[in-house]
Amino acid sequence: MGKPYIYNGVSWFDQNGDTVNAHGACLLKEDEKYYLFGEYKTDDVNKYIGFSCYSSDNLADWYFEGLALQPQNEGLLGPNRIGERPKMLKNHKTGMFVMLMHTDDLKYMDPCIGVATCDSIDGTFEFQGPLLFNGEPVRRWDMGTFVDEDGTAYLLLHEGDIYRLSDDYLTAVEKVAEKIAPGGESPAMFRHEENYFIMFSNKTSWERNDNYYLVAKDIHGPWKNQGLFCPEGSLTYNSQCSFVFTFEANGKNVPIYMGDRWSFPRQASSATQVWLPITVVGEKCLIPEFWPVWDSRSISNVSIGGLEESLEFQSNLSGESVSYQFNGSQVIVFGTSDCHSGYADFLIYDESGEVIHTAVVDFYSLVSDSNIRYVSPTFPAGNYMLKIMVTGTNGVWFKKDGTKFGSDDFYVTLQRVIVL
Template sequence: MLTLLAFGALAAVASAANSWIVPGAAWMSTSNTKIDAHGGMVLKRGDTFYWVGQAASHSVQPYMYTSKNLLDWTPCTNPQNPIQWLWRPKLAKPNGSFWIYGQVDRNVQALKSSSISDNYAVAGSKVTLPPNAYTYSDTGMFADDDGTWYLLTSADHNNVQINKINSDGSIGTRVNVLAKGAYEAPGMFKVGGIYYLIVSGKTGWRSNPNQMFWTDKLAGGSWNGPYPIAPEAQKTYNSQNTFELTVVGSKKTTYVYMGDSWDSKGGPDSNYVWLPMSVDTGTKKVTLDYHAQWKLNAETGEVVLPSRKRRYEAEHAVVEGRGVVGRCERCLNRRGVHAADPSAQVTFHNIIGLGGPQWVQFHYHVANRTSGEAHISVNDAPAVNISAMNHRAGYHHVVPVLLDLKSGGENRIVFGVSGEAGVVLEGIEVVED
């Protein structure tokens, strides 16, 4: 009987190698532990990026990581404070200190430190936001060009409200509110004098089509929208918004959507979806640019895609069981292996590896992802569900996973299915840069 492993047993598959941002895939820290910073944000200070978020595996405490390149993240001394159940923490610097604001018992709780990455202390009591003393759910953060910080919350019966943060760190007056539906997970960025607000619908831990609103006046301005940021059926590529990061490079300014790809309970199996955004300043539309694998040059601001890949077609592999090579209109070469049931197996021999962890892109189509899924085995290791390594499995036709390949051309990868999902395998591409 075939045994399929969950992510926690994947140590033998590959260790950390963060040469790319891979939406939906498990993201490992430089300590080879899974990054645990959900519902958070990234703040740049000098040449260092600081990523704060809630640790799903540690009682929702505030955890922080640092990076120079937005790829390799090193854990700080965590937690930043022993407080528990601090949801969606966000960083701000309204004065000489650093502040973390998050939700505790549906109220705002602030933490304060003289250092950005450690020794945060509770700063004052929990604050209930007006109006009508109605508690809130999600937290967002925005810093305007003049250095003023704003706290974004889903409050007042799920309207999104925006409050100024005073120079002493206290929560100030409400300057705007979005009252056009039940929204949460707010994030905001500014381009060409226009404020773009991205929000999620309220569907629990299940993803939904996030929406964008815009205004040309933050204090008291009216909101235009909603407008989609991705195809509706994609449900924001199976993610929920948490923050919009602006990276100003020497050649280009790039806007990055930061989203959480939640598991069914918002727990430790949750991953991340980060994608660059295109902003049409004429029509005032924001679009997520989906890439299965990409990275951002933190110095130039340019988006980079893999340029060296070695492709292996499924039709040239060894096909066994109820696997049939046939026509596939959606496939690159118009041919693929149709896996009819769990007896189907496709074996790729003589895969060339560099030696060590390496990204391998699986190109396959799924007719019904609720009826089964795909799994792989590398060099006779136990089979692993692809979805355990990348939440985009079954949702997108290109799914990169990190595998441990031997140096040279003696690697063997076996692709199989469980259930009757209607899988058609095009092939695999081994990324070499």
């Protein structure tokens, strides 16, 4: 087990060296272990193939437990359906684990909130059908959940609707707020002392934007828009809010922002996570700076020490590559992402010339960012070679109205490496 460092905006790898594949995620602690649930994506088609479950003792080393909820033979999560943003709840009254999620058709024209249950957090969940309110399915899409200090659970929806759930968390019984955030999606809520905070992103397709938040003394409202919680123009450090997990460290409860860096269409191989501590002062919450890597024990920024060398490279030519030989157990690569960049293949070879690790890294971001782009798994100390190759592909997508988003070129730009 390595140091409990959380690296932001880079791929994480599980016990098999595979990319951690959990998007629109949430986190739950059970029996001194953390469980991460998210969308298990593919790189070729945007449809439901399952919700993943990973476990960790330190938020840095991840173990793939398997698919928590499999595709169904028919119905809301059947063939050619969408399954997104799974959120996990533990009902301490019944002992049941309850998962809520957004289900839809492939054109996003048939939204419905679904419910699944299981007796254990790492077991296989059973899909129960739609979440009902007044006997009718809740037909909405972007969603989140929040559990208050007294165990009352809430469903959070795009546009800012909030529903209180029943005591068993299996139905919605009261609409406690309505349209408090017109145009908002991807809601995430937390409570700090006497205030409730709820975050939203704006609707910009797969593109990132400056997320914002509201605050209230009572979950019923009135809710007050407080503006941005990250520096303006940072596009929420190139991420979209997904969940807020309250982390216990140094005798304090610290809310941790959990956000996604989507990488359409390479969601399985290249999408990453951004997790950062939230500073709360009264009715204000903010994430004043981006930490590329931080220690989950002390919740403090970390500077990585090791052998640092230049690795200057820039190309947009498919197949062009650069190689770097190193002696150690891990390599960290720094580079620049911007709106002119595409994907790169990362390959690590052992002394015999065998490929022992591969990854696909996305160098696209609308806002330019020079930072860590890749952190390899930890290998036995030895001699290795890292090869980075331009794929000549990039992320481009279109809204329903034909608006084009994404990169306009295929550049891969590197600056330096650190060897540990």
